[in-house]
Amino acid sequence: xxxxxxxxxxxxxxxxxxxxxxxxxxxxxxxxxxxxxxxxxxxxxxxxxxxxxxxxxxxxxxxxxxxxxxxxxxxxxxxxxxxxxxxxxxxxxxxxxxxxxxxxxxxxxxxxxxxxxxxxxxxxxxxxxxxxxxxxxxxxxxxxxxxxxxxxxxxxxxxxxxxxxxxxxxxxxxxxxxxxxxxxxxxxxxxxxxxxxxxxxxxxxxx
Amino acid sequence: xxxxxxxxxxxxxxxxxxxxxxxxxxxxxxxxxxxxxxxxxxxxxxxxxxxxxxxxxxxxxxxxxxxxxxxxxxxxxxxxxxxxxxxxxxxxxxxxxxxxxxxxxxxxxxxxxxxxxxxxxxxxxxxxxxxxxxxxxxxxxxxxxxxxxxxxxxxxxxxxxxxxxxxxxxxxxxxxxxxxxxxxxxxxxxxxxxxxxxxxxxxxxxxxxxxxxxxxxxxxxxxxxxxxxxxxxxxxxxxxxxxxxxxxxxxxxxxxxxxxxxxxxxxxxxxxxxxxxxxxxxxxxxxxxxxxxxxxxxxxxxxxxxxxxxxxxxxxxxxxxxxxxxxxxxxxxxxxxxxxxxxxxxxxxxxxxxxxxxxxxxxxxxxxxxxxxxxxxxxxxxxxxxxxxxxxxxxxxxxxxxxxxxxxxxxxxxxxxxxxxxxxxxxxxxxxxxxxxxxxxxxxxxxxxxxxxxxxxxxxxxxxxxxxxxxxxxxxxxxxxxxxxxxxxxxxxxxxxxxxxxxxxxxxxxxxxxxxxxxxx
Numbered sequence: 034x035x036x037x038x039x040x041x042x043x044x045x046x047x048x049x050x051x052x053x054x055x056x057x058x059x060x061x062x063x064x065x066x067x068x069x070x071x072x073x074x075x076x077x078x079x080x081x082x083x084x085x086x087x088x089x090x091x092x093x094x095x096x097x098x099x100x101x102x103x104x105x106x107x108x109x110x111x112x113x114x115x116x117x118x119x120x121x122x123x124x125x126x127x128x129x130x131x132x133x134x135x136x137x138x139x140x141x142x143x144x145x146x147x148x149x150x151x152x153x154x155x156x157x158x159x160x161x162x163x164x165x166x167x168x169x170x171x172x173x174x175x176x177x178x179x180x181x182x183x184x185x186x187x188x189x190x191x192x193x194x195x196x197x198x199x200x201x202x203x204x205x206x207x208x209x210x211x212x213x214x215x216x217x218x219x220x221x222x223x224x225x226x227x228x229x230x231x232x233x234x235x236x237x238x239x240x
Numbered sequence: 241x242x243x244x245x246x247x248x249x250x251x252x253x254x255x256x257x258x259x260x261x262x263x264x265x266x267x268x269x270x271x272x273x274x275x276x277x278x279x280x281x282x283x284x285x286x287x288x289x290x291x292x293x294x295x296x297x298x299x300x301x302x303x304x305x306x307x308x309x310x311x312x313x314x315x316x317x318x319x320x321x322x323x324x325x326x327x328x329x330x331x332x333x334x335x336x337x338x339x340x341x342x343x344x345x346x347x348x349x350x351x352x353x354x355x356x357x358x359x360x361x362x363x364x365x366x367x368x369x370x371x372x373x374x375x376x377x378x379x380x381x382x383x384x385x386x387x388x389x390x391x392x393x394x395x396x397x398x399x400x401x402x403x404x405x406x407x408x409x410x411x412x413x414x415x416x417x418x419x420x421x422x423x424x425x426x427x428x429x430x431x432x433x434x435x436x437x438x439x440x441x442x443x444x445x446x447x448x449x450x451x452x453x454x455x456x457x458x459x460x461x462x463x464x465x466x467x468x469x470x471x472x473x474x475x476x477x478x479x480x481x482x483x484x485x486x487x488x489x490x491x492x493x494x495x496x497x498x499x500x501x502x503x504x505x506x507x508x509x510x511x512x513x514x515x516x517x518x519x520x521x522x523x524x525x526x527x528x529x530x531x532x533x534x535x536x537x538x539x540x541x542x543x544x545x546x547x548x549x550x551x552x553x554x555x556x557x558x559x560x561x562x563x564x565x566x567x568x569x570x571x572x573x574x575x576x577x578x579x580x581x582x583x584x585x586x587x588x589x590x591x592x593x594x595x596x597x598x599x600x601x602x603x604x605x606x607x608x609x610x611x612x613x614x615x616x617x618x619x620x621x622x623x624x625x626x627x628x629x630x631x632x633x634x635x636x637x638x639x640x641x642x643x644x645x646x647x648x649x650x651x652x653x654x655x656x657x658x659x660x661x662x663x664x665x666x667x668x669x670x671x672x673x674x675x676x677x678x679x680x681x682x683x684x685x686x687x688x689x690x691x692x693x694x695x696x697x698x699x700x701x702x703x704x705x706x707x708x709x710x711x712x713x714x715x716x717x718x719x720x721x722x723x724x725x726x727x728x729x730x731x732x733x734x735x736x737x738x739x740x741x742x743x744x745x746x747x748x749x750x751x752x753x754x755x756x757x758x759x760x761x
Contacts, residue, residue, distance in 0.1 A: 093410060095417045095439050096757040097464040097545055100508070104534075107511075107527030122412045135757075139348055140417060140438045142372045143409055169457060170441045172449075174355060174362040175347070182368070194545055 060213060077215050084128075085211040086116040088156070088204070091127035093147065095134030098161040098194040102133050110197040117204060124148075129156035129187075129207065133194075135163035135170055136177045148184045154214075156207055159186045160200070162193040169193065244285065244298045244693060252301050253312040256286075260317050264290045265297060266607050268318035269697075272708050272721040273328035275358050276302060282309045282332050282357070287695065287708070291607055291621065294628060298693075303334070310382075310390075313339040319608040323731040331356035340395055341379045346437030346760060348373050356445055375421070375435070397433055398423055405742070409438045413516050413746045416756030418730070420745075427741045432734045436727075440760040447720040452478055452687045453552060455720060460546045463725065463758035465505040466700035468497045470722075471550040476631060477696035477707040478552050481689045489677035490554045495632040496567070496670050497537075497549065498698075499663040503574070504533045505701035506656045506663075509753045513653060514585055516750035517594055522585045529574055536566050552687060554680030567671050571664050578660070586657070595650035599736045599748035602647060609732040613703025613725060614659065615752050618644045618651035625699040637669045649744075649751035656753070688715050700725055702753050722761060726754035
């Protein structure tokens with residue numbers, strides 16, 4: 034196979050956006066400018082500070098990206114620096130689900146059930162090409178083209194698999210998202226999205 | 241590839257039994273379902289090998305009936321045929337007469353149609369189904385009556401009185417989305433029913449509509465811890481088919497990369513096994529040294545986990561100027577720290593209690609199930625493809641094939657730890673002598689493989705990985721089948737775990753070291 038020496042233009046995320054922390058911070062200011070209660074607003078800040086720095090991920094990995102997730106937990110990348118280190122094996126104890134890997138048609142109801150079992154407030158991070166859009170398996174008849182077809186996604190991390198640095202960028206974006214939430218003052222509670230019903234195949238349903 | 245014998249379905253079982261008994265064909269390498277259209281019908285290609293003589297035999301059989309295709313089973317001759325035939329039934333709808341367990345292996349129970357048939361349109365009939373799948377406790381079996389008519393019968397996997405525990409698909413110790421149903425009596429395992437398919441991406445079906453260079457991309461993503469070796473196998477198969485000779489430089493680079501990948505995979509195995517048993521420090525040790533290998537990969541290939549490095553006729557890019565230097569730094573470093581691994585884990589009392597004498601797999605079972613790689617060699621079966629059928633530069637380097645006799649979890653662990661040392665030995669012999677030359681043979685822009693069937697085998701990190709290619713002269717393969725290294729291991733888990741404790745299932749799972757996306761493909 035001959036490789037053409039013409040350097041192709043690589044489509045990539047605009048690099049400026051990686052350094053752009055201000056947009057979200059401005060957004061917080063704008064939201065608060067609407068007259069948040071001083072006491073409740075301050076309480077919100079405290080709660081969000083705590084929550085965003087102790088997001089517990091669910092250990093959920095179907096394929097390659099899971100190995101990079103493990104690398105994240107090991108010493109070189111060390112996600113404990115950001116408060117992600119408490120990976121839980123039970124969805125009941127986890128704050129966020131990192132969908133690491135391809136979701137197939139057979140896995141889709143299982144993933145939905147895992148998501149339903151998590152306690153609110155919960156977040157979803159789609160990691161890797163497969164979870165974002167189907168990735169290299171987009172044309173397969175047994176692959177869900179993006180987990181956002183099944184569950185609402187908060188942050189997308191592209192890559193095949195994403196580098197640990199991209200993991201961090203994505204997870205820090207999630208932290209920012211958590212930081213602008215309001216529980217007490219204001220009105221931007223995490224919006225309710227349309228639920229996709231899952232029916233259990235019980236005796237009653239069959240009738 | 242050698243000639244494929246054709247045997248009619250009626251005579252198949254008898255002929256197979258004769259091969260097994262008289263020619264000692266005790267290892268069923270692969271069983272490939274095929275759809276040859278209306279003329280050839282639906283059929284199966286069997287690849288057999290003798291562990292005594294190393295002789296290979298390939299046999300094919302086919303039936304013209306597309307409505308209710310039936311073939312005799314060989315699952316009573318080779319134990320692994322049980323799973324392989326279920327796979328073929330799942331994809332092609334061929335019913336194997338006298339097979340005790342004709343359930344689908346990968347797809348949902350309520351799946352409509354047989355997706356690998358050329359005339360099937362799986363997407364139309366099977367939209368995304370969000371209902372939870374119900375699992376059957378009985379399996380259908382089809383038998384012949386003495387007068388030639390067919391009798392349907394139900395076999396019970398788990399009856400109502402059994403206490404069945406479900407493990408997976410979301411469970412940290414199944415190393416991915418594997419599911420086991422375990423029947424218990426107290427704490428003792430009576431039976432395990434593995435359910436696969438939660439990461440079945442139909443790679444083999446996708447390959448049929450991709451050009452050859454495109455198929456390469458998907459091989460890396462099956463067993464991502466043997467990405468280099470898997471891709472090496474497919475490239476080798478296509479090169480063999482086209483009569484392309486790669487330069488000695490490419491041979492050196494490929495062999496070194498394969499061995500680095502093997503060390504990488506075994507370090508991860510060590511880390512995961514330790515974590516499964518509850519030890520976190522070994523996990524950090526394993527990953528600390530693994531990152532150093534990934535750095536080497538990254539410099540040359542650009543990727544950390546999925547490298548996309550081998551291409552048809554060569555490799556993607558020449559090795560980085562730092563490559564030799566960094567590899568030569570890494571090997572003395574790993575030799576210097578490997579004693580830490582043994583100090584903290586191998587000689588630990590708890591580890592020995594958990595692993596020694598647990599999860600026995602006999603040599604006969606290992607061969608009958610086709611458990612290659614570290615698992616097979618821990619049971620005393622010398623099955624290393626690098627020694628049996630040398631490829632790359634393995635016939636020129638000096639290394640020892642690690643074989644243990646015990647067949648327990650500890651032997652499986654030790655095989656891998658010793659293999660790290662052997663891999664380092666291989667790299668040391670090669671790294672100083674990489675010859676000059678092109679890193680890529682010039683190929684035509686559109687690659688067409690001449691008509692015929694081809695196969696290639698390599699020793700991946702966890703066993704014998706094989707590629708079976710049938711080409712009809714197009715720029716896309718007619719059928720591309722991969723021999724999974726993990727499926728035999730999962731098939732054997734019922735045998736390995738019988739009458740052990742449920743807690744040992746986790747340790748055994750860790751020690752047999754499978755990668756689920758490789759099982760499901």
